[in-house]
Amino acid sequence: MKCAYVYLEAPASLIEEFPLPSPIPRWTFPASSLYSLPAFFTKAGLSESLIATLLNPKHLIKEGSFIHLLPPLAELEGMTPKTRTVIYTELAKYPENEYQADPVLIIGTSVEEWYQGSKLRPEIISKIKQLSYTRGDAIAFSDIPVLLNYSQSDSEARSIFKACTRTRTLMIRLKLDRHSNAEEIIKYWSFGTGLRRKDLEPMVRSIIELDGVDDLGLVHILPALARKLLYTYPGLDMAKHGVMPDCHWTSLNFFNYEPHQYLLDARLATSQVLEQFTPVEPPYQFADVLFFLDNTTGDAFHSCVHLADNIVYTKNGRNILSPWVIMRLDDVKKIYLHKGDGRVQGFRRKDIAAEKKAADEVR
Template sequence: MSAPLPSPPRRSVGALLTRRTGFAILVISLTVPWLTLAWLVRNERTVSSPASRPAVAPTAPAVPPEQQDGREGNVHVTSGRWGRLESTRVVIEPPDEAIAFEVAVYDYTSWFFPGYTEATLDELFVRADLSPTETAYFRDASHWVIEPTLIRLDVSKAIIVGLRPATRRLLYAALAVFPENLAQHSPASFRADSSEAWFAASGLTAHTLSVVRPLLYRRGDSLLFSDFLLILSDIKTPEQRELLARTLGRSQSQMVKLRLRPETDIDAVVAYWSTLQHRRNFEPMLRSLLRQSPDATVDILHLLPPTARSLLYTYAPPPESENELQRDCHWTSLNFNLHEFDERYRDVALSFQAYRTEYATVTTEPALGDIYLFVTVDNMVVHSCVHLAGDLVFTKNGSWEGSPWVIMLLSDVMALYPADNPLTLRRIRRRI
């Protein structure tokens, strides 16, 4: 495994600050990982080589014949050995302590292109179909800083604001590959067909929306936003700035209930949700509910292992210091079935070591606790989440404390990741 390149100093950042530390966390990072990590695979049982994988975006696993998935009105239903699960999508907003920020006027920002030459960067600009004004600006050598390992381009606010959506999408997709460009690498993101869905009931004024909407861009089924601090001084009031931060930080989750009916196979349900541990003590509760009512429900929260149960729908506290390692998706996946949290997995290197040495790839029917890895053709793992049942997964989309632990449809999680970069969905299971 190779570590990410360090982020060089920059003069302008797209950042949110926590109140307790004042530490810049570049752009709201609710829906994408806090950084992309290289997993140089040496164990064929864990991840296959890039040549053996198709260069396509991940697709959801095939649905087993005994599983039934569908919708009944606004309710998503999945049925199988785990019982009948009914879920509805809800939107969660971050807590106050996660959305504090400082307001400053930024008239430009810096873009970083590691490994680029002047010729390859010029090729990118040609593909971006720049306007004559943008072409002249980007080719002006006074805006370039050429270093041994990268090219830095200082870009004015006027140029950034004026980019056409297609141009912004292409340029930001190129920037997103590199952790140095955290504004594009970890943008605010929301799965929606239109900005109206993202900003619904937000309280944002027409003026605020007129500032933000031209800067939105799309990847796959998600809308993204990368220029928070660049435009923050254009938002007129503190109230509107806070509402904007809270809205951009919205996260989607599924509220899931187990439906109990006379035909429910309680033994099968208990066996499924006890897969990773001794027979759970929720069996008496399920049988009691069924005796009291022929049509009862119980929150899936009560079926989860202890650590996951304590995390679901909650937020992590702000870090104590700038150097404190956060609880990201990998910490979440590896702690899912533990009785006590193992804080070693805040260290990404240890998380990846655990994936390599303690887990193996599986292609059989998914089981409770399996881990999905989102892997690029270069063996970069960009996210992990935990299989629950059917097409439901347990996930934390980012390390920022404004990113909650939630249940999502696997297809919704996949929609949060750039379709421009081919990904493979790899499922691994702890070795016995």
């Protein structure tokens, strides 16, 4: 396989549907934690004067069971990456801190390379680098509101927000020539059982035999729905079902020509896994579903579909700004296993597992 990284950003038409966040930074904590915050901030590395400013009743906003703190811009920008990691890891526990709970994640590269080719001014990219911190093995960035203070116009503010939806994905082409084993290639991409052979064989054999053409885009051999969704963002029309597609909807619909919308329900999706899939261990084969399970509860908090060579098809989040992409499994682990409390378990459809076993026995 020949792989190349490309970067996706949400289309401008989608960005226009979202109100830009306030440029005033805000940290939200449970009101019950108010008296423990001074010790927490001190341990994180904040100065006594900044802690006093943050907790000054004149600057502290109480709302129901939460309190909102408004860190001054200069002091927030002056925080060290280590301090930012400690504080933002705590803030991420509460969904009210949306940009800490769901930060921009830069995986396997630098801030500069991630935004190379974007429309951001160098000054904005430098500010992102200054405000970045670590989350596991990834670079994280949460201070989108701070960046908006440096925009020179409304259009640039939207360009900044758009750039913060940037996602890295793989474009993959299968190398095929007269030395390729057509039978093995067709067998692998038809689940090892020949279930999709009629869809794949004519195209694979013709490329192998054709002079001057020596590769095939992976997208062309994916099932119909995955082929349709790959490298795209959910349309607003998908919200008509009351909830947006997530990773489990994506993984369990991988085999379907048309999506089964009942898989938006976590309970029914779980039921399908229990009834129709069987656990498998590596090495994984094409179309195995990989579930990321909590070590304590056993609950699945993410899933993706194995394609080949630890490359997976995934949608990382239920939100509308999360596209369908192809990633390396190790990079997906950096997103979802950074806490060290989870594991990956493969599952294979029972009908495919049974047919593959029968085919192997015949051979």
